[in-house]
Structure formats: structure tokens, C-alpha cells
Amino acid sequence: MNWERNVLRVTPYTAGEQPKDPEIIKLNTNENPYPPAPGVVQVLEEMKADPAKMRLYPDMDSTLLVEALAAREGVKPSQVFVGVGSDDVISMAFMTFFRGEDKILFPDITYSFYSVWADVHRIPFETVPLTEDFRIRPEDYIPACTGRPNGGVIFPNPNAPTGIALPLSDVERIIAGNPDSVVIVDEAYIDFGGESAMCLLPKYENLLVVRTFSKSRSLAGMRIGYAVGNEKLISYLQDVKFSFNSYTMNLAAQRVGLASVQDEDYFRTCTGRISATRDRFAAALTERGFEVLPSSANFVFARHPQFTGDDLLAALRARKVLVRHFKAPRIRDFLRITIGTDEQMDAVLRVLDEIIG
Numbered sequence: 001m002n003w004e005r006n007v008l009r010v011t012p013y014t015a016g017e018q019p020k021d022p023e024i025i026k027l028n029t030n031e032n033p034y035p036p037a038p039g040v041v042q043v044l045e046e047m048k049a050d051p052a053k054m055r056l057y058p059d060m061d062s063t064l065l066v067e068a069l070a071a072r073e074g075v076k077p078s079q080v081f082v083g084v085g086s087d088d089v090i091s092m093a094f095m096t097f098f099r100g101e102d103k104i105l106f107p108d109i110t111y112s113f114y115s116v117w118a119d120v121h122r123i124p125f126e127t128v129p130l131t132e133d134f135r136i137r138p139e140d141y142i143p144a145c146t147g148r149p150n151g152g153v154i155f156p157n158p159n160a161p162t163g164i165a166l167p168l169s170d171v172e173r174i175i176a177g178n179p180d181s182v183v184i185v186d187e188a189y190i191d192f193g194g195e196s197a198m199c200l201l202p203k204y205e206n207l208l209v210v211r212t213f214s215k216s217r218s219l220a221g222m223r224i225g226y227a228v229g230n231e232k233l234i235s236y237l238q239d240v241k242f243s244f245n246s247y248t249m250n251l252a253a254q255r256v257g258l259a260s261v262q263d264e265d266y267f268r269t270c271t272g273r274i275s276a277t278r279d280r281f282a283a284a285l286t287e288r289g290f291e292v293l294p295s296s297a298n299f300v301f302a303r304h305p306q307f308t309g310d311d312l313l314a315a316l317r318a319r320k321v322l323v324r325h326f327k328a329p330r331i332r333d334f335l336r337i338t339i340g341t342d343e344q345m346d347a348v349l350r351v352l353d354e355i356i357g
């Protein structure tokens with residue numbers, strides 16, 4: 001009766017709710033309100049016309065998708081790694097690059113999956129407090145400043161759930177200050193604002209940039225993510241992947257992902273529209289007395305001086321608006337509100353006017 005001794009025990013990540021009620025305005029998981037590129041539908045129709053293709057294993061290298069991403073980012077295909085959403089990519093990067101004895105570092109307020117991966121892969125970690133105004137301070141991640149080595153660094157840029165972008169010069173200081181560690185920049189929201197670290201790749205071999213199709217490409221349901229780094233870094237990642245599961249990317253995900261990458265105009269139109277809606281919505285919240293952190297992402301993080309986060313969350317929920325709330329002490333009065341269509345955000349403002357009075 002002692003088998004539990006040999007069990008890996010972990011506390012899993014809590015994802016935002018996926019409600020059944022179709023009337024709910026769902027602004028809790030940073031999904032894109034617009035449909036994916038028209039080419040995606042065409043691919044699905046082609047697949048429907050030829051289901052026999054599904055008998056075969058998919059291309060284990062996702063060659064066409066990798067080549068298209070490499071061309072878009074101006075790198076070699078050998079510098080691109082794809083996976084089942086960026087969650088899969090980041091988890092594999094943790095497994096591959098964070099094998100040292102020293103603690104890895106990430107902000108105290110950030111994507112809450114980082115501590116879960118550290119836990120499941122048994123990686124020691126330390127969280128670094130954001131400043132009073134919720135910013136990342138580069139010195140806190142640089143051994144020459146802290147006086148302590150680290151086992152690696154990861155942070156999102158823009159950060160989540162704050163939405164605040166770190167200037168590229170600060171991102172570069174962190175990378176340059178960590179020649180003995182891999183620095184992962186999680187660019188899940190970079191398409192909505194902020195400056196990408198992609199241009200730093202030729203200068204630093206310890207940099208891994210991770211992106212996702214879930215937010216800016218309206219493909220959360222297909223699970224597609226990728227990492228870009230120098231060839232050596234990517235080959236280490238490939239070796240771990242092929243020691244684990246050769247066929248992470250299914251046929252549909254590879255083909256749909258390719259169709260999305262091939263439509264740059266559509267991508268720019270949708271992301272531009274969301275950023276414009278965000279700025280308009282943030283201004284409208286400010287007018288209503290909210291404190292809104294400056295967001296470069298497809299969500300805003302805001303609090304109202306007269307309401308607790310719990311009360312606002314419940315009042316919105318009662319009026320069929322679903323947003324995200326986190327219980328950590330420093331941010332418990334904030335709500336993270338995903339940017340939907342203009343019509344959805346107008347509806348949210350009307351509901352807020354009812355609640356705030």
C-alpha cells in the first residue's frame with residue numbers, strides 16, 4: 001500500500017473558465033474575438049475532402065510551417081521549434097535549459113504556469129518582486145547586480161497579467177547580463193504592442209523567443225506555438241522533443257498554422273483593430289475612475305478605488321460578463337479584462353456603468 005511514495009505529486013495550473021452559457025461575454029482567457037484567417041477555413045475544407053490523409057502520421061518536423069515561420073521572422077528553419085501551443089514549447093524549454101542547481105528567476109506577478117512547470121520538472125526557482133508600479137527591474141535578474149548566479153530567466157514581454165511592456169533596451173540588458181543562463185522571452189502578447197527581442201538573436205546565443213498562435217492569430221483551439229533561437233539552442237530542444245514525443249504537431253495544426261502565417265495582411269488588420277479597441281476601452285475605464293495599467297497586450301489590468309476585485313468580478317458575472325481575477329495580495333483588487341470586439345467592450349462599459357452607478 002505504499003505506491004503513492006513513487007508518485008509525482010504536483011499542484012496543477014488553474015486555467016480560466018470555459019463557460020457553457022453562449023450569452024456570456026467571455027473576456028477571461030485573452031482569446032481573440034475575430035475568426036482565424038480565411039485560408040484556415042479553406043484548409044479545413046481540403047482536409048474534409050480527403051480524410052484518408054489522416055491515416056498517416058504527420059510530418060514530424062512540421063517542415064512547411066517551420067519554413068514559413070523562419071521566412072517571416074528572417075531566420076533559418078533550423079532556428080525554429082514548433083509545439084502544441086506555447087505552453088508545450090515553454091514546458092520543453094524548462095526541461096531542456098533549466099537543468100542547473102541555481103534557482104531560475106521570474107517575476108512574482110506573471111504567468112502563473114511558470115511556477116507549475118518549475119514544480120513538475122523539479123526546477124528550483126525564485127520569484128522576483130515587480131516594482132511598486134508593477135514593472136520588471138532588469139538589475140534584479142543580472143548576477144553582476146544581485147551578486148548571485150541563477151539557473152535561467154523567463155518573463156513575458158509584455159508581462160501578464162499587467163500588460164506592461166519592458167523596453168527592448170532593458171530586455172537586452174537582462175540577456176547580455178546572463179551569458180551563463182538561457183533567457184526565455186515569452187512574447188505571447190507582442191503582436192499587440194511592445195518591442196520584440198527577435199532582432200537580438202544574432203547577438204546572443206542564450207536567447208530563446210517564444211510566441212503563440214492562440215492570441216494574435218485566433219487559434220487557441222488548434223494549439224500552436226513556436227520558439228526561435230540560435231541553431232544550437234533549437235537542436236537541444238529538438239533532441240528533448242524527439243526523446244519524448246516525435247509527433248507533437250498534428251496534421252491539421254500544421255496546415256492551419258501555415259495558412260495563418262501566409263496571411264500577414266489579415267493578421268495585421270486583426271491585431272491593429274484589437275490594439276485600437278484596447279486604447280479606447282482603457283480611456284473609457286479611466287474616465288470611470290478606474291486605475292488602468294498601461295497595456296501593450298490584448299487585455300487591460302484595472303482596479304476601481306471603490307470596489308474590491310471580488311465584488312466587481314461577482315457583479316460582472318451576475319450580468320454575464322466573465323473576466324479574470326487573481327487572488328495574490330498585490331493584485332487582488334485588479335481585474336484582467338480581455339479585449340473583445342468594439343460591441344463587446346461597449347456592452348461591458350454599459351454594465352460597468354450599472355454597477356458603479
Ligand SMILES: *Cc1c(COP(=O)(O)O)cnc(C)c1O
Pocket residue numbers: 030084085086087088111156160186188211212213214220223224225
Ligand atoms: C496564453 C499564454 C501562453 C500560452 O499560450 P498557448 O495557448 O499555450 O500557446 C504562454 N504565455 C503567456 C504569458 C500567455 O499569456
